[in-house]
Amino acid sequence: NAGVTQTPxxxxxxxxxxxxxxxxxxxxxxxxxxxxxxxxxxxRLIHYSVGEGTTAKGEVPDGYNVSRLKKQNFLLGLESxxxxxxxxxxxxxxxxxxxxxxxxxxxxxxxxxxxx
Amino acid sequence: xxxVTQLDSHVSVSEGTPVLLRxxxxxxxxxxLFWYVQHPNKGLQLLLKYTSAATLVKGINGFEAEFKKSxxxxxxxxxxxxxSDAAExxxxxxxxxxxxxxxxxTGTRLKVLA
Numbered sequence: 001n002a003g004v005t006q007t008p009x010x011x012x013x014x015x016x017x018x019x020x021x022x023x024x025x026x027x028x029x030x031x032x033x034x035x036x037x038x039x040x041x042x043x044r045l046i047h048y049s050v051g052e053g054t055t056a057k058g059e060v061p062d063g064y065n066v067s068r069l070k071k072q073n074f075l076l077g078l079e080s081x082x083x084x085x086x087x088x089x090x091x092x093x094x095x096x097x098x099x100x101x102x103x104x105x106x107x108x109x110x111x112x113x114x115x116x
Numbered sequence: 117x118x119x120v121t122q123l124d125s126h127v128s129v130s131e132g133t134p135v136l137l138r139x140x141x142x143x144x145x146x147x148x149l150f151w152y153v154q155h156p157n158k159g160l161q162l163l164l165k166y167t168s169a170a171t172l173v174k175g176i177n178g179f180e181a182e183f184k185k186s187x188x189x190x191x192x193x194x195x196x197x198x199x200s201d202a203a204e205x206x207x208x209x210x211x212x213x214x215x216x217x218x219x220x221x222t223g224t225r226l227k228v229l230a
Contacts, residue, residue, distance in 0.1 A: 031216055040125065042206055043160075043220040050215070058217065090160070094216060103148065103167075105218060107160045 002026050006091050006108035013081045013115045021076040021111050023091030031094035032074040033058075033105070034066060036087040043090060049074055081115045088112050118143040118209045122221035130229045135179075135194040137224045139207030142188065149190045150208040150218075151181055160206070166190060177201070202228045 004025045013019055023032065030051045035043040045058030047066040055066045063085060065077045074093075078085060091108040123138040141147060149166040164175025171183045181192045190207060207221040 033218065035220070040222060042122075042222040045217060045219065048217060056215070059219070092218075094218075103165065104150075104162045105152075105160075109159055 004091055004093055004106050004108040006089075006111050008111060009109065010112045011114070013078075013113065015082060015115060017081050018077070018079050019081065019113075020078075021089055021091075021113075023074045023076070023093075023108060024072055025074075025093040025106070026072060027093060027095065027106065028071070029093035029095060029106070030071070031096075032068065033092045033094070034064070034074065034076045035090045035092065036060065036085075037090060037110075038087050046076065046089075083115045086113060086115045118145075118147060118211050118217070118219050120207045120209045120219060120221040122205075122207050122224050124224050125222065126225050126227065128227040128229060129197045131199055132196050135192070135197045135201065135226065137192040137205050137207075137226065139190045139192065139221060140188050141190060141207070141209045143209055143211055145211040148210045149181075149183065150210070151175065151179070151190075151192050152206045152208060152220075153203050154206065154223075155203045163192070163205075197226075197228045199228050199230065202226055 007022045033048040034046040037043045044060045049055050049068040052071040067075045089111045092105040119142045121140045151163040152160045154160050164173045166183045174180045179194045204223045204225045210218045
């Protein structure tokens with residue numbers, strides 16, 4: 001059981017380049033999330049999905065697009081990267097469980113992105 | 117809309133003394149509240165969760181948190197700090213309206229002094 005897998009783990013881009021971050025989960029979770037983590041700002045929600053074929057904006061969606069064509073995959077795209085998008089990106093999926101006490105987020109190991 | 121405010125960006129305690137990390141929340145709906153911990157260069161781990169079953173919630177590694185609706189607070193405590201508790205701690209709120217957006221606070225970095 002791999003859990004939540006993010007690829008790539010590291011990436012360096014030049015301003016204006018594009019890239020896609022892939023998040024894959026093998027736990028059959030409906031809800032998936034993309035966050036960015038910056039020093040002193042915690043994790044900020046970029047976009048999220050409540051199921052296959054759905055996406056919604058989070059707190060900081062500008063400059064990013066997402067797609068959820070398959071239930072197990074949630075893609076985060078940067079069409080034209082900017083230095084302000086230098087960050088650590090985390091993907092997460094929500095485990096609902098039979099009881100409310102079992103609810104928790106499973107996180108990937110993160111992608112460190114630098115935009116020069 | 118929901119939000120959380122972590123009142124201290126950094127907290128330093130001596131090993132063996134109590135830990136208090138403060139969190140206030142705002143939510144339009146009955147909230148679910150969590151504390152997550154992130155050790156240096158590690159992933160995020162769930163410490164505990166408030167589900168409305170009990171206002172005092174016990175988590176892993178001796179941590180606990182008390183939900184106080186009148187004060188809109190969910191402070192994290194531990195009676196005796198250990199060196200291994202040094203990490204960044206995040207308070208998280210999620211509404212129960214069905215969108216299940218998880219909103220993180222800005223984090224509190226806990227330093228434990230020998």
